[in-house]
Amino acid sequence: MTKKLVVIGAGMASGRVLEHLFDAGADYDVTLFNAEPRGNYNRIMLSPVLSGEKTYDDIVTHDVNWYESHGVTCRFGEHITAMDREAKTVTGQNGTVSYDKLLIATGSAPFIIPVQGKDLPGVITYRDLDDTNAMIDAAAKGGKAVVIGGGLLGLEAAAGLKERGMDVTVLHLMGHLMERQLDEAAGYLLRRDLEDRGIKVKCRASTAAILGETHVEGVMLEDNEGLEADLVVMAVGIRPETRLANDAHLDVARGIEVNAQMQTSDPDVYAVGECVEFDGQLFGLVAPLYDQAKVVAKSLVDEADVFLPKELSTKLKVTGCDLFSAGDFADGEGREDIVFRDPARGVYRRLVVEDDAVVGAVMYGDTADSNWFFGLIKDKTDISEMRDTLIFGPAYQGGTPMDPLAAVAALPRDAEICGCNGICKGQIEDAIADGATDLGAVRAVTKASGSCGTCTGLVEQVLAVTLGDDFVIPAAQSICGCTDMTHEDVRRMIKSRELKSMPAVWQECGWKTSCGCHVCRPALNFYLLADWPLEYADDPQSRFINERKHANIQKDGTFSVVPRMWGGITTPDELRAIADAAEKFAVPTVKVTGGQRIDLLGVKGEDLPAIWKDLNDAGMVSGYAYSKGLRTVKTCVGTDHCRFGTQDSTGLGVKLEKTLHGSWTPHKLKLAVSGCPRNCAEATCKDIGVICVDSGYQVSIGGAAGMDVKETELLIQVPTEEETIDVIKAVTQLYRENAKYLDRIYKWMAKVGLDWIEEQIVDLETRQALVDRFELSQSIYRKDPWAEHATKKAETYQPLADLKLEAAE
Amino acid sequence: MSDWIDIAALDAVPQRGARMVKTADGCVAVFRTAEDEVFALDNACPHKQGPLAEGIVHGKAVTCPLHNWVISLETGLVQGNDEGQVATYPARVEGGRILLDGSFMNRLRGAA
Numbered sequence: 004m005t006k007k008l009v010v011i012g013a014g015m016a017s018g019r020v021l022e023h024l025f026d027a028g029a030d031y032d033v034t035l036f037n038a039e040p041r042g043n044y045n046r047i048m049l050s051p052v053l054s055g056e057k058t059y060d061d062i063v064t065h066d067v068n069w070y071e072s073h074g075v076t077c078r079f080g081e082h083i084t085a086m087d088r089e090a091k092t093v094t095g096q097n098g099t100v101s102y103d104k105l106l107i108a109t110g111s112a113p114f115i116i117p118v119q120g121k122d123l124p125g126v127i128t129y130r131d132l133d134d135t136n137a138m139i140d141a142a143a144k145g146g147k148a149v150v151i152g153g154g155l156l157g158l159e160a161a162a163g164l165k166e167r168g169m170d171v172t173v174l175h176l177m178g179h180l181m182e183r184q185l186d187e188a189a190g191y192l193l194r195r196d197l198e199d200r201g202i203k204v205k206c207r208a209s210t211a212a213i214l215g216e217t218h219v220e221g222v223m224l225e226d227n228e229g230l231e232a233d234l235v236v237m238a239v240g241i242r243p244e245t246r247l248a249n250d251a252h253l254d255v256a257r258g259i260e261v262n263a264q265m266q267t268s269d270p271d272v273y274a275v276g277e278c279v280e281f282d283g284q285l286f287g288l289v290a291p292l293y294d295q296a297k298v299v300a301k302s303l304v305d306e307a308d309v310f311l312p313k314e315l316s317t318k319l320k321v322t323g324c325d326l327f328s329a330g331d332f333a334d335g336e337g338r339e340d341i342v343f344r345d346p347a348r349g350v351y352r353r354l355v356v357e358d359d360a361v362v363g364a365v366m367y368g369d370t371a372d373s374n375w376f377f378g379l380i381k382d383k384t385d386i387s388e389m390r391d392t393l394i395f396g397p398a399y400q401g402g403t404p405m406d407p408l409a410a411v412a413a414l415p416r417d418a419e420i421c422g423c424n425g426i427c428k429g430q431i432e433d434a435i436a437d438g439a440t441d442l443g444a445v446r447a448v449t450k451a452s453g454s455c456g457t458c459t460g461l462v463e464q465v466l467a468v469t470l471g472d473d474f475v476i477p478a479a480q481s482i483c484g485c486t487d488m489t490h491e492d493v494r495r496m497i498k499s500r501e502l503k504s505m506p507a508v509w510q511e512c513g514w515k516t517s518c519g520c521h522v523c524r525p526a527l528n529f530y531l532l533a534d535w536p537l538e539y540a541d542d543p544q545s546r547f548i549n550e551r552k553h554a555n556i557q558k559d560g561t562f563s564v565v566p567r568m569w570g571g572i573t574t575p576d577e578l579r580a581i582a583d584a585a586e587k588f589a590v591p592t593v594k595v596t597g598g599q600r601i602d603l604l605g606v607k608g609e610d611l612p613a614i615w616k617d618l619n620d621a622g623m624v625s626g627y628a629y630s631k632g633l634r635t636v637k638t639c640v641g642t643d644h645c646r647f648g649t650q651d652s653t654g655l656g657v658k659l660e661k662t663l664h665g666s667w668t669p670h671k672l673k674l675a676v677s678g679c680p681r682n683c684a685e686a687t688c689k690d691i692g693v694i695c696v697d698s699g700y701q702v703s704i705g706g707a708a709g710m711d712v713k714e715t716e717l718l719i720q721v722p723t724e725e726e727t728i729d730v731i732k733a734v735t736q737l738y739r740e741n742a743k744y745l746d747r748i749y750k751w752m753a754k755v756g757l758d759w760i761e762e763q764i765v766d767l768e769t770r771q772a773l774v775d776r777f778e779l780s781q782s783i784y785r786k787d788p789w790a791e792h793a794t795k796k797a798e799t800y801q802p803l804a805d806l807k808l809e810a811a812e
Numbered sequence: 813m814s815d816w817i818d819i820a821a822l823d824a825v826p827q828r829g830a831r832m833v834k835t836a837d838g839c840v841a842v843f844r845t846a847e848d849e850v851f852a853l854d855n856a857c858p859h860k861q862g863p864l865a866e867g868i869v870h871g872k873a874v875t876c877p878l879h880n881w882v883i884s885l886e887t888g889l890v891q892g893n894d895e896g897q898v899a900t901y902p903a904r905v906e907g908g909r910i911l912l913d914g915s916f917m918n919r920l921r922g923a924a
């Protein structure tokens with residue numbers, strides 16, 4: 004007797020099940036319900052419909068004729084509201100139907116973030132044809148669209164809306180786009196491509212509310228930034244549609260639980276597609292659903308088969324954004340990264356290799372070989388033989404690897420070597436023939452490698468090929484093992500290419516690791532914040548613990564706390580507050596430092612926010628005793644008390660410390676102001692020292708009294724206090740913009756020369772520009788980090804959990 | 813037997829960062845990588861007991877804040893020319909929560 008199969012949901016998964024079932028000649032009388040008022044269509048092609056490349060008719064997979072010829076009773080536009088497993092019936096809006104076997108294929112529902120305004124007209128999700136048509140209608144009116152969610156769906160929506168002429172902004176909660184499929188480097192390239200086509204992207208953007216009276220008017224972010232919007236698309240994720248199964252008491256975890264035959268906890272009820280959970284896994288792409296569909300069809304005709312989840316890959320259907328990701332691409336012990344970057348073409352490829360097999364791949368820009376790589380992952384192919392050339396793809400396998408010098412030698416004379424300056428190989432050869440026999444000389448004559456520096460290696464290879472044994476390619480000191488570039492090269496790139504994030508630097512400078520290391524990250528963090536104070540957000544995770552926690556770590560893991568004592572001046576109230584804090588937090592050692600202030604040593608990490616709060620309440624702020632930044636400005640008593648004082652050295656010291664505090668510098672920055680040449684503040688062994696004289700102020704720089712003892716050299720003498728402060732701001736900024744990370748002023752000065760520094764400072768226009776840039780940066784960084792940490796981040800200083808307590812319970 | 817205990821939300825630990833969990837047996841550092849994987853290791857460097865939770869996390873390794881030894885989060889082995897190993901404990905993420913293996917808790921209960 005023909006059995007009755009009822010199918011709930013006419014989506015991508017159930018369409019496949021029915022095809023397989025009829026192909027196998029199964030004897031079922033099928034009733035197909037769908038909440039949408041239409042039959043099966045290719046949901047993933049909604050994006051081309053949105054962008055206008057396709058119409059709905061193009062993406063229908065099963066039409067009226069097909070259903071008729073297979074005797075399928077279609078009940079489209081009818082929502083199943085209940086199922087009765089005892090009676091074996093399901094009930095829709097138009098009545099009840101009984102089944103012998105039931106298939107639940109209800110897919111997922113878009114997740115809606117529970118913010119105020121989420122129900123306003125003009126706020127839509129992206130799941131079905133109605134949503135797509137709503138977006139197309141909205142776009143016809145033009146205006147501004149905000150897409151919440153920078154994952155696959157959100158970006159396809161954004162690209163489609165942009166294509167239809169809207170002004171589109173994507174808001175994404177995480178630090179980079181599509182973070183579940185892409186690493187930061189690929190995320191950066193994707194963002195760049197989207198921005199190039201006019202889509203605005205905001206990462207780390209958390210939506211606080213959707214605004215509007217009768218229709219959406221805007222979006223408010225957690226940081227109180229407001230964005231205008233005529234349309235808001237919410238694409239933040241999906242949830243398996245399990246309501247029916249829940250009500251019918253089937254086993255449901257996050258999805259409807261099924262075994263490898265796609266059977267639910269009721270043997271007559273099967274489930275397939277995005278609504279299921281198998282072995283703890285959910286499924287959001289069609290490839291595994293198609294595998295499931297085969298298994299369901301087999302199970303329904305009592306043939307044995309099992310569903311086995313396979314490796315998945317992702318692509319984005321946005322023209323011009325070629326990306327691919329597959330497998331597991333996290334770093335790890337025993338895992339090696341093979342990274343290839345072609346900054347000029349915007350290409351990034353990363354393979355993760357473990358035990359001589361590729362386990363993961365991320366690609367951006369050129370994904371032509373992605374299928375080949377995906378095959379290597381799926382088949383766990385042994386790649387030991389082709390390792391050296393693997394990253395270049397299948398075309399390079401089997402041949403002998405090319406000697407790089409031979410490749411350069413083979414280049415024609417008109418091959419471009421330096422892209423920035425348009426210098427060809429022939430011009431470099433001519434320069435060499437005319438006597439430019441090292442890199443510096445070639446750079447001086449031709450400008451090749453003088454801008455972004457990425458072609459430095461190529462220029463050196465041309466030198467080697469042309470001069471033969473007379474030229475040995477010098478091994479420049481690179482920042483660390485993650486890159487071949489020097490600090491200077493990278494810094495030049497950051498400025499000339501306007502690189503404003505770490506992934507941008509990693510990509511454009513060809514980093515060999517996926518996310519840097521403890522040596523390069525702090526340096527990059529400094530360069531980026533110094534060069535792009537407004538655009539770049541400081542990354543605490545790339546800072547040494549002292550700067551991350553704003554206290555100095557001790558050998559036993561406790562910390563020292565040093566409040567600022569502006570210019571060495573304090574008051575009875577401050578001293579009392581310090582004494583109280585020392586007592587309250589049982590500080591083992593209180594010491595007067597060599598920098599004219601008081602150090603509280605041995606404070607427990609957990610107590611830091613509380614002790615800072617007490618010191619803040621008494622008007623004190625962080626002394627940055629831990630920083631590559633402004634430390635102290637030592638002063639002597641000056642005209643206030645001293646019989647030899649010529650100017651108010653204490654007052655100037657206080658002013659300098661107040662204006663410079665909070666600024667980050669390549670290494671620590673120490674200042675001192677002495678009231679006369681007797682120099683009681685030891686100003687001539689500081690990074691910047693001021694000696695007051697009758698006629699004004701002598702500013703000298705480049706002193707030190709640590710591992711090297713250096714006397715400062717006179718930079719300039721100026722008549723007024725005001726000008727002294729400007730000169731010091733300017734020289735500090737010049738140092739910030741040009742010095743290598745971890746070079747103190749004296750080391751930097753030895754490289755660039757005091758004369759060059761002097762020229763910049765003496766020229767009033769240059770000086771003013773430096774002062775302006777310094778002030779711009781200080782508008783962000785002149786603040787007390789303790790206050791922020793004590794109020795907003797105090798919780799992060801506590802242990803994550805205290806299992807001691809639990810164990811005792 | 814796996815008996816996982818819920819420790820905290822994944823977001824309570826910053827990416828490329830760590831937080832510490834106190835146990836009767838000493839402190840355990842819970843690390844989160846850039847790729848959102850979590851690892852649990854004793855919070856003491858084999859060199860001179862440096863607090864690893866305060867180190868810089870890169871790839872699946874952490875650099876000790878005291879003298880820059882680099883330690884694998886997966887195996888606890890010291891990398892490069894230095895030698896030593898830190899104890900590691902099973903840890904995983906599920907539904908946005910960090911879970912530690914309960915058998916490790918039992919060891920602690922036994923000890924307590």
Ligand code: SRM
Nearest residue numbers: 555556563595596597598599600628634707708709710711
């Ligand atoms: C607390 C203090 C010693 C004291 O008790 O007086 C001190 C303590 C440390 N100094 Fe210092 N220095 C202190 C004044 C000095 C001075 C004197 C001065 O500033 O007038 C010098 C010589 C002047 C100079 O810097 O040229 C000094 C030259 C150094 C050096 C060598 C720097 C160099 O370029 O050669 C280091 C190592 C480094 O920074 O790499 C250093 C590093 C350190 C560190 C931060 C070591 C570390 O990384 O853990 C010490 C932290 C101890 C702690 O846990 O708090 N400390 N240190 C002084 C804090 C001053 C302040 O109030 O901020």
Ligand SMILES: Cc1cc2nc3c(=O)[nH]c(=O)nc-3n(C[C@H](O)[C@H](O)[C@H](O)COP(=O)(O)OP(=O)(O)OC[C@H]3O[C@@H](n4cnc5c(N)ncnc54)[C@H](O)[C@@H]3O)c2cc1C
Nearest residue numbers: 012014015016037038046047083109110276277287288289
């Ligand atoms: C815009 C877009 C782009 C995508 N791009 C890709 C891609 O490039 N690659 C990829 O692999 N995947 C992509 N996907 C995901 C893919 O479409 C889904 O994984 C797939 O459609 C899921 O199939 P399904 O049959 O489980 O559910 P669905 O296709 O969602 O079908 C479920 C159907 O059940 C109906 N239903 C639900 N509850 C009831 C009820 N109680 N009664 C009656 N009917 C009900 C729903 O109305 C729906 O029509 C994309 C998805 C979208 C929305």
Ligand code: SF4
Nearest residue numbers: 596597602708709710
């Ligand atoms: S002199 Fe050496 S031991 Fe003394 S505080 Fe400075 S760094 Fe530490």
Ligand code: FES
Nearest residue numbers: 857859860862876
């Ligand atoms: S204690 Fe960790 S490196 Fe010394």
